[in-house]
Amino acid sequence: MKTERCIRMTMSYDGSDFAGWQRQLDRRSVQGELEKALRTMHGHDVSVTAAGRTDSGVHAIGQVVHFHTDIASIPAAKFRVALNKLMPVDVRVVEAAATRLDFHARFDARLRRYKYYIRACTPPLPHLDRYAWRLDHQPDLGRLNRLAACLRGELDCTAFSSARDEHENRHRYLHHATFYMEQDALVFDVAANAFLWHMVRSLVGTLVELDRAGAPDDAMQAILRSGERRQAGVTAPPHGLFLWQVEYYRAASHARPGSVAAGGGLTVPGGDLLVGQASGLPAGDEVPGPRLIPGLGYVDS
Template sequence: MTEQCGVPRNIRLLVSYDGTDFSGWQRQSSDRSVQGEIEAALERIHKKPVSLSGSGRTDAGVHAAGQVANFYTDIRNMAPERFIPALNALLPRDVRVLESLEASPDFHARFDAKLRTYRYYIIPGRRGLPHELRYAMQIWRTPDLELLNTYARCLLGETDCSVFASPKDPSKSRSRYIEQAYFFSEGGFLVFEISANAFLWKMVRSILGTLLYCEEKKISPGEFREILRSRDRTLAGPTAVPQGLFLWKIDYYRS
């Protein structure tokens, strides 16, 4: 594990984590972060600091089933898959490396991402069990699935997402290409899945909160489109709580 020579290898990781007790993905100077935990484990393996790049940032309390990250290593005598047990032995139980492989030298987890998919889990019209409440939002009604999906279809394509944007979002453009957005039932949960080329800060939670708000108020699809066109955040619904949200998977142009 210590023989080092030649050009650094680029290692791509598939990472899952329970975001409950983290300040988010991005390393912080004092608060606990997922990136910080993995970089600390990599430093112990390499005996020096190692920088980790992620496919995107998740906020405090948000989970991941399929976060992708990459780092460069000058360790030559270690098969890429051996980083899985090596890292998991050093990481806390709420972060797991699921896959490790050698990527092309110029692969970048963030900049090469083609599509990012999130899922949001909702407990509808029933009392959630304690372990479920850690990973889903409780609502005390059963929403109209057909109406929710009618709204969701209005989001598809190149969409100005200003109505879902936080005032603190630094993005210059608030236009995003939304590939898919739909609701479905799964094992006692209502699930919202959305895929886009990129997302604004808190955008998925803002969309989900708005869709549920509009459904509860029985707003017509035409009125929903007017809300979208307004670009006015005050006309949309509340931002949903973080614990139901999962970064589900990342699709790439190349590996």
């Protein structure tokens, strides 16, 4: 009798040449490449679930996925090596580990963190501009952060959702939203329990437009309260966006959407926080992530 295991993996990919995470019949996807490699290993189809279904052109540093396997001969950690040998170089398994059978990469996630990169008034460098939104004006860092100051706590984010978003409940809990400089790049760093479709890119596009127009500090708050997408700005292009990190609680049962555990910073009785893979950090601690180093790519901080 075969023993089933659940494998949790952290993945990184360059989304430039993918039509997004989700498998598609006639277009290249990250899920499609991973499931093709798993099919080669298993001799049958293996379904993979991700924490976030990134759009076409969006990248990932810390995507988390899970799948079930009946292969007992491969240690869980070795799935990283085996799968990386079978997949193209623009999608990589960073880490693999066995987890509980009922772990769910999407529904057990406590927090998703994205970073959006902007390069403004800098020399054109194709190897960097491929991963950042290039602007011909210099944004005001202070004004951007004053505009974004309202992006905290539980918010109705309807004004920043796509018309094609199918979520009935568009309230989300935002843990932080801030701009800062990283080398010569302007970074928007945002984390929430979950995001609506195109929400991060809509936030970025709107904030950049408001800053350039010299809008008052409460302009973003007014757009939030309107609940109307037409009041917000453009949707920033996908190539500057990275799914950076996913945090989890380890608990006896799933933290499903709408539950206490799915909220912002609320505790799960008897649960401890997992960040990406395993970590001994309590909830709310800052976890160092990779940094963009011009000319070198991403390195651990």
